[in-house]
Amino acid sequence: MMDIDDWDTDGRRNIGDYSFDDGEVRDQENAIESQTSFAVYEVDFKPPGKIKDLVVCNETIVMALTNNQIAHLTLLKAGELTEVPVVKGGEDQIHKIFLDPTGNHLIISMNNEDNYYLFLKWQKPKLLHKMKGIIIESVAWNKNGDNVSTKEILIGTSKGKIYETVIESNEKAFMERLVSGGGKEQPFKLIYSLPDHPEPISGLRFEAFATEVSKFFVMVATPTRIYQFIGGPTFESLFQRYEQNPSFIELPGDLRHSQLAFFSKFNQGLPKSFAWLTGPGIYFGDLIFGSQNAYETVMFDDSLVGYPCDRPGEAVEPPLNIILTEFHFILLFKDKVQVISTLSREVVWQERKEKFMNNKRSAVQGLAYDATGKTAWLYSDSNVYEIDIKNEDQNVWEMYLQRRQFEPALNHCKNDNQRDKVLTNQADFNFEIKQYKMAAACYGKTKKNFEEIALKFYGLNEHSALRTYLNTKLKDIKKTKNATQATLISTWLTEIYLDKMNESSHAAKESVEVLEEEFENFLKENQQNLDKATTFNLMASHGRMKELLSYAMLIKDYKRVISYYVQQGDYKKALEILQEEPQSEEMFYEFSPVLMANIPYFTVNCWVRSNFLDPRKLLPSLMRYDHSKNLEDPETNQAIRYLQWCVKKGNRDTAIHDYLLSLYVKERDQKQLVNFIQNSERLFDLKYALRLCLKEGKTLACVLIYSAMEEYEEAVNLALEVSIDLAKDNANQPEDVGLRKKLWLKIAKYLVEKEKNTQKAMELLKQCDLLKIEDILPFFPDFTHIDQFKDEICLSLEDYNNHIESLKAEMEEATRSADLIRKDIKELRNKHGSVGINQNCNLCKYPALSRDFFLFPCGHVFHSDCLHYEMDRHMNTVDRNRVHNLNEQLAQLSMQSVSKKGNSMMGTNMMEENKDAISAIHNRVEKIKEELDGLLASECVLCGETMIMSITQPFVNPSDPEAYSWQI
Secondary structure: EHHHOOOOOOOOOOOOOOOOOOHHHHHHOOOOOOEEEEEEEEEEOOOOOOOOEEEEEOOEEEEEEOEEEEEEEEEOOEEEEEEOOOOOOOOOOOEEEEEOOOHHHHHHHEEEOOEEEOOOOOOEEEEEEEHHHHHHEEEOOOOOOOOEEEEEEEEEOOOOOOEEEEEEHHHHHHHHHOOOOOOOOOOOEEEEEEEOOOOOOOOEEEOOOOOOOOOEEEEEEEEOOHHHHHHHHHHHHHHOOOOOOOOEEEEEOOOOOEEEEEEEOOOOOOOHHHHHHHHEEEEEEEOOOOOOOOOOOOOEEEEEEEEEOOOOOOOOOOEEEEOOOOOOEEEEEEEEEEEEOOOOOOEEEEEEHHHHHOOOOOOOEEEEEOOOOOEEEEEOOOOEEEEEEEEOOOOHHHHHHOOOOOHHHHHEEEEEEEHHHHHHHHHHHHHHHOOHHHHHHHHHOOOOOHHHHHHHHHHHHHHHHHHHHHHHHHHHHHHHHHHHHHHHHOOOHHHHHHHHHHHHHHHHHHHHHHHHHHHHHHHHHHHOOOOOHHHHHHHOOOOOEEEEEEEEOOOOOHHHHHHHHOOOOOHHHHHHHHOOOOOOOOHHHHHHHHHHHHOOOHHHHHHHOOOOOOHHHHHHHOHHHHHHHHOOOOOOOOHHHHHHHHHHHOOOOEEEEEEEHHHHHOOOOOHHHHHHHHHOOOOHHHHHHHHHHHHOOOHHHHHHHHHHHOOOHHHHHHHHHHHHHHHHHHHHOOOOOHHHHHHHHHHHHHHHOOOHHHHHHHHHHEEEEOOOOOHHHHHOOOOOOOHHHHHHHHHHHHHHHHHHHHHHHHHHHHHHHHHHHHHHHHHHHHHOOOOOOOOEEEOOOEEHHHOOEEEEOOOOEEEEHHHHHHHHHHHHHHHHHHHHHHHHHHHHHHHHHOOOOOOHOOHHHHHHHHHHHHHHHHHHHHHHHHHHHHHOOOOOOOOOOHHHHHHHHHOOOOOOHHHHHHHO
């Protein structure tokens, strides 16, 4: 027994003695030989009354009780049972209840033709006034419904009528419908009545086609007929097409509780099969939705499945209810539950009610199926049971295999052994019916002996099938990462393909192209498994150059491809591959010489687009340039064009500039050469350029190069052979005046001696200020008429006279200046100053006359030692050291003088000897004092330049001890 309070909050049910822990469940699910099992478990739950009807949707169970109450609970909250009264006890009885897929909306149909709607969160149902007067037998729910509205639904009645309506649970939906123009009232209209003899509509369902949302399929079932309707875009327009002649299937019998069941693998998906419970049996088939139109069918493989009997010839009473699962019918009889396989049509399980029902007096009522949770339920008037289904598809593969439905069998295999068995049977079957390629594809996925299968096809000369088998086997081997086997099979396949293509060379073009495409795809998929050298040898031995090149491109062996096209003379194709495919630079450098020699125009275009190339490494290719092969642009030297592009892009390589200049030199027209020398940065080697130009006789270029080398004399010499103006330009360039005059004299000499043009020679005097008439007169012949340059001679003489007068004036000015200087010196000798007895030193403030002092013209007086100390602060290091050195010399000379005077007092002879020494010392002392005066007393320390320069010095030297006291 299963207590309802023991249900887990996640909806999984612990079923008493039959429960499993997680590990056991996994072991059972993974067991290879586990069998499909069905079991019925009683739920330990006592309903508050006898059950009349029960429905389950979206994990919600709703029961209609004979006391006219509705009891419902949610499996996720199994302990919360809600009871809702419909009508008072004796007034009427509930006929049926219908619950929508969301588990929110419930329709209650009463025997007295009243109908109620209950939103499961309500405490009281609502009477549907518009539906009064009908007994509802079936409802086709809308999958797009939600907890607010059911959307459009279809209702089937006991009198064979179909109505369309919408039921809403709150005022929000009412307002939305009002705003959208749907009106205040919910629609409820009759859209179809079954013709002929109306029967209760016991089953009703509609689906929207996946391809066309506005096209619907409706299936209607009565106890004896099943109808199909297809159309749209509304239900009303759909049924209008079938007013006169509806399509149906009719079966004899009068089973009042006929039922229509469907199975959908996914909750919101289209149903894949249906089952119609009828008197003669179960009408069962598949549903396939495509592009069907009105009066066409979506039912396929439909047939009648009879009810099994316990004994042959015994009449079988039809079941009370049916549930359709993916592979089984679950049938409820008055005395048992029976499960029949939809594939084998055999009973796979059954159980008498005595085994699962403790109350022997209780009568089974019906079955319910929750399409959302995929759970099946059984109920009697007093109890609820769950039908537990495990491993429903366990042996399905075997049933499909027995029926030779190999694809479904493969889809339901649980392990590799089952899959291998199915594939082996499928392969054997195809081999028997001589479908060798299909057999080969299946054999390739099996574990059958490789040699056996290969010889099997080889013996029949079925090379296409063998090729298929090897391809399939290769895919399987690659999964195992067995590189050796993969290489062997790939190589074998390569040879088979090559043989086949050679054999098919005279076949239809289409078949050859298909085979070549297949081989190309094979190479793409298996390039890693092929040995490159072996593959190339195979292709070459079969003469398949097209495939060889394709394989080389595939494995990125571009060098082989380019070499082939070069050997064939197809240089444009070689260049195309070199340009379009990702290459290394080295390949460009390797093939560029031969390409430049044969298709220079296109080669240079390629180089220009490939800006990653090093122009220096392309110099060997440029040297191979043959202008006769330049057919596309014969007016342009392609080597020069590329080098010009390099220079324009800022290339500063001397080798590039040198080679470009060498090409310019070989051109007849010097224009490009001259422009290059004049306008470029001259990154070329000037000496090399000069040698080339001299060799080729490019005189103008030589002049420009000599000028760039500052060899102006050689430049003028050559320029005179080209143009006098060019020689003049070069003669003006030197900065050295003497050299410039010399060059102009060369021009003058050339004009006089070579060209005999004295007039032009005389014009040089106006063009160059450095030349005088006397400079060029020596170049004239001895007997020359002076008349033609008389004016120039007169002008020159006038210039000389003016220059002499200027010099005389300067000499007179200099004489006057000398006289004034001598007068100033004489006056300075007699100049003096006076110091008063009360005048103090301007530095120490002591009387000036107390010791040696200096008096300056400005009136300032300083003691000698005070001035020395003060100047020492302002002197630079060199002068300071010099002063100290002079003072030391004075001290030494003073000591020597005292010593000499002491010796002279000792005798007459000694005095005579020291007299000259003392005199020399005195002279030396005077010179040192003069130098000291020049260093210390050259200007007043207070009003001279020294004071002005001291403004940049700090008041306190950072190195002084008292500097610390000045810190802030």
